[in-house]
Amino acid sequence: MKARIHVFLKEGVLDPQGKAVMNALRTLGFGEVQSVRQGKFFDVETDPLAPGESEARLREYCQKLLANPVIENYRVEVLEP
Amino acid sequence: MKVAVVRFWGSNCDHDAIEWAPRVLGLASEVIWYEERELRGADLVVLPGGFSYGDYLRPGAMAARTPVMEAVIAHARRGGLVIGICNGFQVLCEVGLLPGALLRNQTLTFLHQEVVLRCETAGSPFTAGIGKGRLLRMPIAHGDGNYFADAATLSRLKDEDRVAFRYVDAEGGLDPAHNPNGSLDAIAGILSEGRNVLGMMPHPERASEALLGSSDGAEILQSVLGSFQRA
């Protein structure tokens, strides 16, 4: 299976890197930019998983390691079963 | 009192932490490898600073998932003493022994500088011998030391007198210009609910001899030993 897992800061958690990127974009003349939030994604390849099981399994990756629930949310996306 | 220092892959203040108790208290330090599941009878466990696993993913995230941390959690749940310094603090937050998280410094850069800390409570083994209001000088050296917790957690920390240290100016006053990393409420160190786990971003082990500019950091270890002997 191939999947992409997105991890991003929760709303309300200050994102100084996102803010710096926003300011840089605005300085470059992209005055329309109102907000930037920086996140990360993981491209994961696994052995075949039972149908219907993949997403729960990927969420477990997030809960156990990939995301810090205190500050981060996540979204999982199965690209190829 | 038996002192143990955990060594993770990539920990770079491990030697500093290992030499801390011998230098300050004349006590030996046991070195515990991250794969071990036993703390060999340690009374005080030190989680050292410095880039375990290269700070890849998130600082402290991978060290928090190593076998030794299960033993550290069990030790803490039994009331055993734990100090996490810098990366060790990040690990303690990642495993949930301490609330909140350490975010990127507000400057977006690594910061090394001497800071002044104000001891905010005498109510812990780590600070009983220091006393509320005392000022301590020691260095910080981190890229991710910006303490964050949600509003409910922060008010709980304050209500329960669990803020151990705050960043202050030379006279001991709160001043945003002296909060180097942008920490919430100028928090530099916090205690667990049971007051037996301390996490702090500044480095007391680097400020435990006059030759290196300050020996204030030694007081934390001396306080722990005093409390241990009284108990």
Place this chain on the structure above:
Amino acid sequence: MADPKVTRALALQHGLTDEEWEKALSILGRTPSYPELGIFSVMWSEHCSYKSSRVHLRRFPTKGPRVLQGPGENAGVVDIGDGWAVCFKMESHNHPSYIEPYQGAATGVGGILRDVFTMGARPIANLNGLFFGRPDHPKTAHLMKGVVAGIGDYGNCIGVPTVGGQVTFNPCYDGNILVNAFTLGLLRADKIFRGYASGVGNPVLYVGSKTGRDGIHGATMASAEFSEATEEKRPTVQVGDPFTEKLLLEACLELMAEDVIVGIQDMGAAGLTSSSFEMAGRAGSGIRLDLDRVPMRESGMTPYEILLSESQERMLIVAEQGREARVREIFHRWGLDAVAIGEVTDTGRAEIFWHGERVVDMPVGPVSDQAPAYERPMREPAGLQSRTALDVASLPPVAPAAALLALMGHPDLCSRRWVTTQYDQTVRTNTVLGPGADAALVRIKGTTKAVAMSLDVNPRYCKLDPFEGGRLAVAESARNVACVGAKPLALTDCLNFGNPEKPEVMWEFARSVDGISEAAAAMETPVVSGNVSFYNETNGVGIHPTPTIGMVGLLEEVDARLDPAFKEPGDAIVLLGETFGHLGGSAALWVLFGLEAGSPPSLDLSAELRLIALLQELAAHGLARSAHDCSEGGLLVTVAECGLASGSTLGADLSLATRGLSPLARLFGEDASRAVVTAPRGGEQGVLETAARLNVPAAVIGTVRRERLVVRLDGNPAADLSMAQLRAAWENGLRPIVG
């Protein structure tokens, strides 16, 4: 993919000359294979072979009673007594840092750390010399931010403190920045490891990160000029992995504590090729490698690519036969691969196989140490004479207070705090004096000793007179080491120059080497390691000659150290050394008038030696409370720096006689062999008497006071500034660049 057919044209594309191609043909007696051509091209590149510099470098003094290892190894080693030794080296990472400043600088730090720990030393201090273009050049801010973050992130993560260095701005670096990284390590004097592939049948082990296509031909890139075209091309940049290097460091040091290793070498520039050829070359042995056993990160790599890859964090180890299992065991504990990829032979040849097929068969000696060496033509640059002519009398008069503010706030002289706060300065708990002191001072645990280190060069001096500039760089670095109380022991150098195929550049190089040699011999501080970086030119414009000197000294009693900071109001301020008011090449001319003109101050080596002895004696006997080298910016800048270093608001009352000098020359002139020290009130007599005994001119010039810096010249008020105002200028000097 089939290898391209090797022809003379292809060889020329690889950077070989016609003459070198003929030599390659005669060494092999046939046309080289494609991997063999790759090997010739990197081994005979300027970067690896020192072909333009070798004949000159022989003039360096390299021996001394304390030298345990001189040039020719991964790094030099110097005895510091009680069974301890220090291992150190400086290396440039200029071209990669210009192309990708963050990774270029980071991998520079990674490389020099590996050079030091392969010798068996634990790295305990990093310093770096950084040279950027003019402050308002459109690229300077980007390059500076990237380089500083890259140096910081690598050193911080691996846990080696960055304790000092130099940051200089000059338009000559607009198209070629310099990143010179220095590392010092500590080891037992009887446990030095070297890069020897000896003992027939001993296994050759590959350890560390896997091999990818990164940095192929980095060594040949460092041996060619930049142009608009190369800037567009962007070769594969190496990416640093300080976490893996930390594991590699711990694994190597653990392995070295046992008798398992015969020889070890970093796979730095030119990767597996240079490490295997150099190790076999030093031992006079042969080596057989099976390239298909090399751990690879990318698929479809060819022998040529594997041999030339410059992937970071890799080492080659020759182990004792039968002890491979122990090597693997230790490396696996640290999560690293250790793979046997070949063995030592007695054939004197490098025989390299790919899935059983012999793809390289070359004699080691002729390739590794009989690389071409050139006596390139030299010519004094036209116009140097007119450049050095300077009519001081024609300069407009300046107000000393305004001049001092301008100097203190100038990027060359202002506070380096924005840079140094990004470096962990105190990890390993040895740092007694960090950035801001004349020399960094790192204590040696378990002893009363400390090691002092300083990096110095004044590129303006070197441009105006490379010989005197080279001498002055050695003298200043030795003086800086003495200012903390230490005895200068030995030095490493990083010689950064333009295109050596230009006779003017070669002349500058040779003159610099002569100057360094003369001063190093007089100081009895041999050159124990170093690096040459040529081709620092873009579109035909070369940098100023920049021979960075890294001086290492020893302080036997760390408690006797001195630092530059004023201590108490009322302390006497004593100027040591003679003032001539020399303005040629000075910071004052550059900052106030935009002039790089005149000749640098002339150095009297015997006067310098007496001053250095005096500084050590003042420290050892506790006669002085502070000491600070008086060099760039002159006397008034030096005094202001002493006040600012105190961290509080201490200033000074100075009372000076002009003795026929203009205020500019008296206050901002740059003479060699001077220092400013303080003594407790009434203690100045001890300083003056000791100075007189050692035949060093010395005079009380004022006292330490609170809050202001007040200067009287011949009894008349000449300047009166608040230290707060000076501090504001000094602390904000980098702001126009970095924000």
